[in-house]
Structures are given as C-alpha cells and as structure tokens.
Amino acid sequence: MKQKPFSRSLALFLALALLLPLASCANAKNGPETPAQNIGSDPSAAAEEEAETEAKFLDALPETLDYGGYEVTFLSSEETKSIELDEAEDDISDVVNEAYWRRNRALEERLNVKLILGEKTGYGGFNAAATQTVTSGSDDYDVFCAHTRFNVSLAASGQMMKLNENGFTDTINIQAPYWSQLFIENINYKDNLFWLTGDMTHSFIAYIYAMFVNSTVWNDFFPDESLYGLVLEGNWTLDKMSSLCENVYRDLNGNAQVDLADSFGVIMQKGHVLNGMVFANGVEYTGVDDAGNYSVILGSEHTIDVFDKLHTIFYGTDYGYMFDNAAFDNGSITMLTEDRVLFCPNTFQTAGNELIRNMESDFMIIPLPKFDDQQENYRVNQYDGVPLYGCPTTLSTDKIGMIATVLEATCSMTSQTVIPAYYDLALKNKYSRDAETAKMIDLIHDCITADFCFYWGDSIGDLMGFFYNNIQNEEIASKFKSNEKVWAKTLSKLVGKLEG
Numbered sequence: 001m002k003q004k005p006f007s008r009s010l011a012l013f014l015a016l017a018l019l020l021p022l023a024s025c026a027n028a029k030n031g032p033e034t035p036a037q038n039i040g041s042d043p044s045a046a047a048e049e050e051a052e053t054e055a056k057f058l059d060a061l062p063e064t065l066d067y068g069g070y071e072v073t074f075l076s077s078e079e080t081k082s083i084e085l086d087e088a089e090d091d092i093s094d095v096v097n098e099a100y101w102r103r104n105r106a107l108e109e110r111l112n113v114k115l116i117l118g119e120k121t122g123y124g125g126f127n128a129a130a131t132q133t134v135t136s137g138s139d140d141y142d143v144f145c146a147h148t149r150f151n152v153s154l155a156a157s158g159q160m161m162k163l164n165e166n167g168f169t170d171t172i173n174i175q176a177p178y179w180s181q182l183f184i185e186n187i188n189y190k191d192n193l194f195w196l197t198g199d200m201t202h203s204f205i206a207y208i209y210a211m212f213v214n215s216t217v218w219n220d221f222f223p224d225e226s227l228y229g230l231v232l233e234g235n236w237t238l239d240k241m242s243s244l245c246e247n248v249y250r251d252l253n254g255n256a257q258v259d260l261a262d263s264f265g266v267i268m269q270k271g272h273v274l275n276g277m278v279f280a281n282g283v284e285y286t287g288v289d290d291a292g293n294y295s296v297i298l299g300s301e302h303t304i305d306v307f308d309k310l311h312t313i314f315y316g317t318d319y320g321y322m323f324d325n326a327a328f329d330n331g332s333i334t335m336l337t338e339d340r341v342l343f344c345p346n347t348f349q350t351a352g353n354e355l356i357r358n359m360e361s362d363f364m365i366i367p368l369p370k371f372d373d374q375q376e377n378y379r380v381n382q383y384d385g386v387p388l389y390g391c392p393t394t395l396s397t398d399k400i401g402m403i404a405t406v407l408e409a410t411c412s413m414t415s416q417t418v419i420p421a422y423y424d425l426a427l428k429n430k431y432s433r434d435a436e437t438a439k440m441i442d443l444i445h446d447c448i449t450a451d452f453c454f455y456w457g458d459s460i461g462d463l464m465g466f467f468y469n470n471i472q473n474e475e476i477a478s479k480f481k482s483n484e485k486v487w488a489k490t491l492s493k494l495v496g497k498l499e500g
Contacts, residue, residue, distance in 0.1 A: 057110075058178060059412035061171070061405060066112045072406050073118040073140065075133065077126040077147040079387040082201035082414065084117040095430065096202060099421035103413050110413075113406055123147035123385070127154060134159040134392050142403050143391055146195070149384035152187060153459050155194035156497040161391045163404075164193040168391075171404035172196070178415035180204065186450035187388065189498040190292070195388040196407065199415035202422035206349040207383035209276035210444050211368050215433070216361035217263075217342045221248060228436045231366050231443075234373060238281060238309055241266060241343060241369045242317075248342050249319040258318050260331065265319035266343040267335060269328035272384050273345050274310070274468045275454075279381040280368035281306045285453040285463065294495065296453050296460065296487040299480030306371060307467070307476045315472060322471070336363070347383050348441070351431035362433040367444045378447045384455070384464065459494050461486040 056063055074083045081090060081100055090097045108114055118141055121129045126146060131154075133140055144160070146152065154160050163169060174184055180198035187195050198204060218227060222244065230236050245265025253261040268274055283306055287297035313320040321341075323331050333350070335341040337359040345368055350356060356363070367378040391403060423445075428438040457464025461483055470479055 057409070057412055058416055059176065059408050060173065061409055061412075064110055065405065067402055067406075068112060070113050070402065071116045072113055072142050072403065073116045074143045074145050075118055075126070075130060075141040076120045076145040077123045077151050077387075078120070078385060079145045079201055079203065080117055080120055082203070082387070082418075083115050083145065095425050096418065096422045099418040100414075103410075103417045106417070107406075107410060107413055111406060111409060113402075115406075115410070123150040126151045130154055130159060130392065131157070134394050137394060139394055139396060141392060142395060142399065143389060143407070146388040146390070147385045148187065148388055148455055149458060149464060152195065152388060152455060155188075155192075155390070156459065156494055158497075158500075159393055160194045161393055161395060162192055162194060163196070163391065164191065166397075167400050168404040168407075169193065171401065172408045176412065178411050182448065182450050183386065186286075186452045187455050189294075189452070189495065192498055195390045196411075197386055197388050198411060199419050200389055200407075200411045201387050201414065202418055203349075203387055204382070205419070205423055205427070205445065206347060206352075207386055208348050208444060208448065209273065209280070209345060209368055209380050209382065210348055210441075211366050212336060212344040212346060212350060212356075213364040213366060214336055214339055214342055214344070214361055215363055216339045217248065218364070221342070227364060227366060228440065231378075231440065234370075236366065236369050236378075237372050237375075238306075238313075238369045239372065242309075242313055245313075245317075245319040245342060247319075249317075252340070258321070260321075262321075263340040264321045264335070264342070266313065266345075267321045267323060267328075267332055267341050268310075268314055268345065269323050269325060269332070270468045270471065271325035271328065272468075273328065274471060275384070275464065276347075276381060277310065277345060277368055278306060278467050279449060279451075279454075280379050281310075281371040282375050282379060285451045285457070294452065294491060296463065296484075296491055298453075298463065298466065298487070299477075299484060302371075304477055304480070307471070309371075310467075311471055311474065311476075315474075325468070337361075348427060348444075351427060357431060364434070364440070365432065365437045365444070366440050367447065378443070379449050380444055380447050381449050381451075381454075453491065456494060459490065461490045463487060 076083060080086070081097065085092070085097060085100055085104065092098055092101055104115065119129065127150070130144055144154070146154065163172070174181060174196070178199040179196060183197050184193070184195070187197070213227060230240070248263065248265035250263040252263055253259070268277065283298070283303050285296060285298050287295045289295070314322040332344050332346060333353060333355050336344045337355050339361050351365065367380060370378055389407060395403065428441050432438050432441065453460055453463055462469070466483070470476060473479065
C-alpha cells in the first residue's frame with residue numbers, strides 16, 4: 001500500500017508570542033504588508049483604539065479567577081524552571097529566570113494558584129514514580145511533566161488521562177499558537193490526546209538542533225566565502241559540508257594519529273545529535289496509508305544513502321570525528337572554544353553555555369545541512385527530551401476544569417513572557433555574535449519537523465537508537481531488512497495499547 005510521509009512543517013507557533021515576523025525557510029516575505037492608512041485618519045487615535053481593544057492575555061480565559069491558593073503539584077522527570085524556580089539556586093537576574101519569576105507572580109495574581117515541583121525524579125526514575133502514584137490511587141500529583149523519549153510510554157500503560165475525552169479540551173485550545181500542534185499531533189496517536197507541549201517551557205526552543213561554526217577557523221580557510229549566503233541560496237548540503245571539511249584536519253600533536261588533540265572539520269555525537277543530522281537529511285520514520293494506518297518506513301533507499309554518506313564522513317575520513325555519547329558534551333565544547341573544529345552540531349541550548357559565551361572567537365549558527373539540492377527545505381528536529389505535560393488517571397474529576405485552566409493559562413503566559421525573553425533577548429541577542437546569526441535562528445526555528453515512530457522509538461524495536469547503534473557498520477541494508485518484522489510487530493502492539 002502506498003505510504004505517505006508523516007512529517008509536517010511547523011506552523012509559526014511563536015507569531016503571537018514574539019509579535020514580530022519570522023523569516024520562513026521558503027524565503028517568503030517577512031510578514032503581511034502594512035495596510036494603507038486612510039487619508040485624513042488620526043494615527044494616534046487609531047493606536048489608542050487598538051491598545052484599548054487588545055486582549056491582556058493570548059488565551060480566551062477570563063482575566064481573573066480564584067482557585068483559593070491551590071498548589072498545582074507536578075511530578076517532573078527533568079524539567080524544573082518552568083514549574084518552580086529555586087530562588088536560592090537560580091539566578092533571578094538572568095533574563096530567562098527573571099521572566100519565569102514574573103510569569104509565576106502574574107499567574108498567582110490571575111488565578112490564585114501556585115505551581116509546585118513535587119518531585120524531580122530524573123528520566124530514569126520517572127516511570128516508576130508515576131506508576132507508583134497511579135497504582136496506589138494517590139492524588140499527590142496533578143500534572144506529570146515527562147521526558148519524551150523515556151517517559152512517553154506511560155500513555156500506553158493506561159496511566160494517563162485522555163485529555164480530549166475528559167473535558168480538558170473544553171478549556172485548552174490546542175489550536176492556539178502557544179501550543180505546538182505539530183508536536184502534539186506526532187506525539188499522540190490519532191485523536192487520543194495524552195500529552196501536550198509547546199510554549200510551556202523555553203526548552204521547547206532550546207532543544208532545537210543547529211550547526212555551530214567557529215568563525216576563526218572559517219575565516220582561516222574560507223576568508224572570501226559567505227557561509228550565510230551559501231545557506232540562503234539553498235546550497236548548504238551534506239556534500240558541500242564534506243568538501244569544506246576536506247583540508248581542515250590538522251595533526252596538532254604530530255603523532256601521525258587521528259586523536260582528540262587534533263583539529264577537525266566536523267564532529268558528531270554517537271547519540272541523539274546524530275539523530276538530528278539524520279532528520280536534517282530528510283529521513284522519515286513514519287508512513288500513513290490512505291486508511292490512516294501507521295507503518296515504519298525507515299528502511300528506504302534514501303535512508304540508506306544518508307547512512308552511507310554519514311558513515312563515510314565519520315569513519316572514512318580524517319576530518320570527521322565521532323565522539324562516544326557521554327564524551328560529546330564536554331569534548332565538543334572544548335574543541336569549539338579552542339578553535340579546533342569548524343562545524344559542531346548541537347542544540348540552541350549550547351549557545352547559553354558559559355564557556356561558549358566567553359570564548360574569544362566568534363561563532364555562527366546555521367541549519368544542519370540538507371542532503372542535497374533536490375531537498376526543498378532545511379529540516380530540523382529537537383533533542384528527544386522535549387518536556388511533555390499530561391495528567392494521571394488519578395486526578396479527580398472535580399479538579400479537571402481547574403487544572404485545564406492552569407495549563408492553558410500557564411502556556412499562554414509563558415509564551416507572552418518567557419519565550420520572547422529567551423528567543424529574542426537571550427538566544428538572538430545575548431548569546432548570538434552577529435545579526436545574521438539571529439536571522440539564521442529564525443530560519444532554523446521555522447523548519448522544525450516531527451515524527452510519531454521516532455518519538456515512540458523505544459517502544460518500536462529500539463527505533464530511536466538505530467542510527468547511532470549502527471553508524472560504525474559499513475553495510476546497513478541487511479540491518480534494515482532484519483528489523484522490518486520487529487518494527488512492524490512492536491508498532492502493531494503499541495497501536496493496540498493506545499487505541500485501548
């Protein structure tokens with residue numbers, strides 16, 4: 001049966017939050033033209049009228065409600081700041097922390113509630129803690145805040161409420177721009193709404209993958225070439241990256257061996273960052289047939305071509321270096337700050353790292369490369385730990401309206417307060433080194449993709465780890481072939497659970 005790809009382009013979910021146009025990855029205009037002003041009209045009067053009619057909040061909730069000081073308690077895997085700041089540990093003078101602090105105060109004033117971080121378990125302990133609270137019938141937690149990869153599976157175990165069947169969507173408007181419709185559609189199965197995400201946390205943006213480029217190394221080798229121009233012309237491809245890297249490698253310690261003391265063209269993590277590169281090169285995991293049935297389509301000819309090129313770069317050249325998973329975070333930052341790598345893929349979050357912010361050399365941020373010039377647009381995804389928000393089945397029915405209101409208000413108010421502080425003030429200005437990089441961040445942000453089978457990969461025959469568990473192998477087609485039945489069987493079981 002003919003398969004259709006199940007990745008879609010992300011809508012401009014920050015448009016209202018940022019109140020400024022974002023550059024599209026298809027080079028569209030930066031926004032609607034300003035309407036012509038009527039002759040004889042008074043601009044100041046029009047501005048006053050607009051200010052009077054402009055809503056105070058992005059959501060459609062009442063401006064004030066009183067929930068009697070109720071403490072909305074979260075069980076969290078990793079996420080903390082977007083729930084409750086630790087004022088003894090978190091620097092409130094930091095622009096993002098200060099924005100969360102203001103949001104919390106405004107939320108308390110608007111709803112008379114307080115967000116409480118009941119427990120942070122770490123993603124390894126979250127499922128056990130969540131299962132314990134549900135099976136014991138406890139009402140200790142109102143909201144679960146999960147790590148996508150390691151905790152999404154709770155929805156298949158009968159422990160998460162179907163939000164759309166329990167009245168949540170009477171209050172929560174998932175079509176609003178502060179919720180990520182793309183991610184919500186891909187993390188949930190069809191109309192079964194277990195998880196929400198979007199502007200609830202700035203991590204949703206911070207976890208987007210990008211390519212960091214050391215400007216000193218670039219200018220040493222390519223002083224007359226415009227990297228930004230290359231990107232905007234659509235010519236930033238995997239082959240182009242490889243050709244730029246070919247002569248960058250240097251044996252700095254003179255031992256005639258490729259090792260961590262040397263200088264490289266491009267580095268990679270044998271982990272989640274490699275998955276980001278795979279997405280950027282047009283690989284898709286999920287197909288949907290005409291009847292709406294899901295299947296794994298990873299073993300395509302295109303996927304094999306992507307695998308072969310990435311394997312060659314990192315295992316067949318001296319200019320590409322593959323870090324082990326655990327060594328990448330520190331090792332990549334060391335190389336970048338010491339001017340020993342040209343291209344360093346990572347998430348936007350890296351720009352806020354203290355060592356990166358204090359490095360002497362400038363750096364550029366551009367998208368991860370396309371596969372070739374036949375790929376229409378740049379594509380990006382996010383680190384697999386995007387925070388997800390849902391409610392346990394133990395939440396009492398009399399609290400549903402209140403918790404739904406709190407989630408809707410929190411997301412919209414975070415979008416209004418925190419997201420501009422992180423996206424505009426911190427990421428595009430404080431962390432960036434030039435105006436062109438800020439434009440690149442807009443371009444990258446607007447090219448996000450999402451994929452159901454990828455997110456649920458740990459429940460589908462370890463699909464999420466397939467690339468980085470096999471990238472060292474010279475031949476991959478047989479691996480795809482041997483996994484097809486496993487993927488089909490485990491996907492079928494998962495769908496059965498989600499439909500139950």
